[in-house]
Amino acid sequence: MRSLLEIIRETEKDKVAIGHFNISNLEQLKAISHVAAKLNVPVIIGTSEGERDYIGVHHAVDLVKSYNKEHAKGNYRLFLNADHTHTLENARKAAEVGYDAILFDGGKLPLEENIRATKEVVEMVRKINKNILVEGELGYIGSSSEVRKEIPEGAAINPGDLTRPEEAARFVEETGVDMLAPAVGNIHGMFANAPEPRLDIERIREIKKAVENLPAGRQVPLVLHGASGNTDEDLSVAIDAGISIIHISTELRVAWRKGLEEALKENPDEVAPYKLMPEDLAEMEKVVERKLRLFNKL
Ligand code: G3H
Ligand code: ZN
16 A cells, blocks of 8 residues: 555656645535545545544544545545644654644744754654654744635745745754645635735745755655645646645635525425435535546546
8 A cells, every 4th residue: 555655756756746635524525525435546634733623533533544544445545644733742643543744833933943943853753653744834924724714824925935945945854743834825715805925836846846855855845735726727837846735625614605695595304413414425426526636637
């Protein structure tokens, strides 16, 4: 069975990206898995600290394992990421229970502090299991997957605040991370009725080049967070510029709510969840399918 890193390396060669979707309930997982099986592609399932507190880390690991067992075929495979982990303790817990990847999010910290804290997480995780991929975050892009009215306070949007290529290279070298999430004009969450700020494609290219120039074995893949609300065109060009994994959460949350509201409206007397959920699943699957076709160039 191919590891997550091997799959990422293949997608880099093919100039496609792996979709990463956040979940906090079974229906979201079901919808993502169904589309991944239909399109025969690997997918990363993310749970932030809040999402995994709600699901339970053991349940999250067991659910993903059982989906892999049940649907094992072709390129289908679910991987589990402990998304936006803010403490060493939470990273340890995720590593011990069997997550495939951990994002330690020091994006809001000053550079030196971010390097120190991320390095500590990398060293701790390596001791538990060398196969777990650790991702580091450089630059602050807001913290909630929500429908918002304005750019989150302190988020990097101006060119001067985005991740700098030379800092990205230093961060990767000194921390030892396996993947890097830069701030390149991406923002967590999305606007209800307005487009997201454009991504800085040139900055993505420069960061990719900077990490490619690192010594052999240290050329880490780039992860794009906060991709809800970005245009298809921006995301496609970002993949060509060097993005290997793309995170979507808010758009899936919005679809979950819309599907549920419609199902309740159309079936005002229904009380069986499994009879209401198919409509909700269909709404979420539309989002997942559109994104996975885009990311995988299908
Ligand atoms: O880690 C989660 C993602 O970065 C989600 O961002 O809510 O803007 O899609 P999003
Ligand atoms: Zn994120």
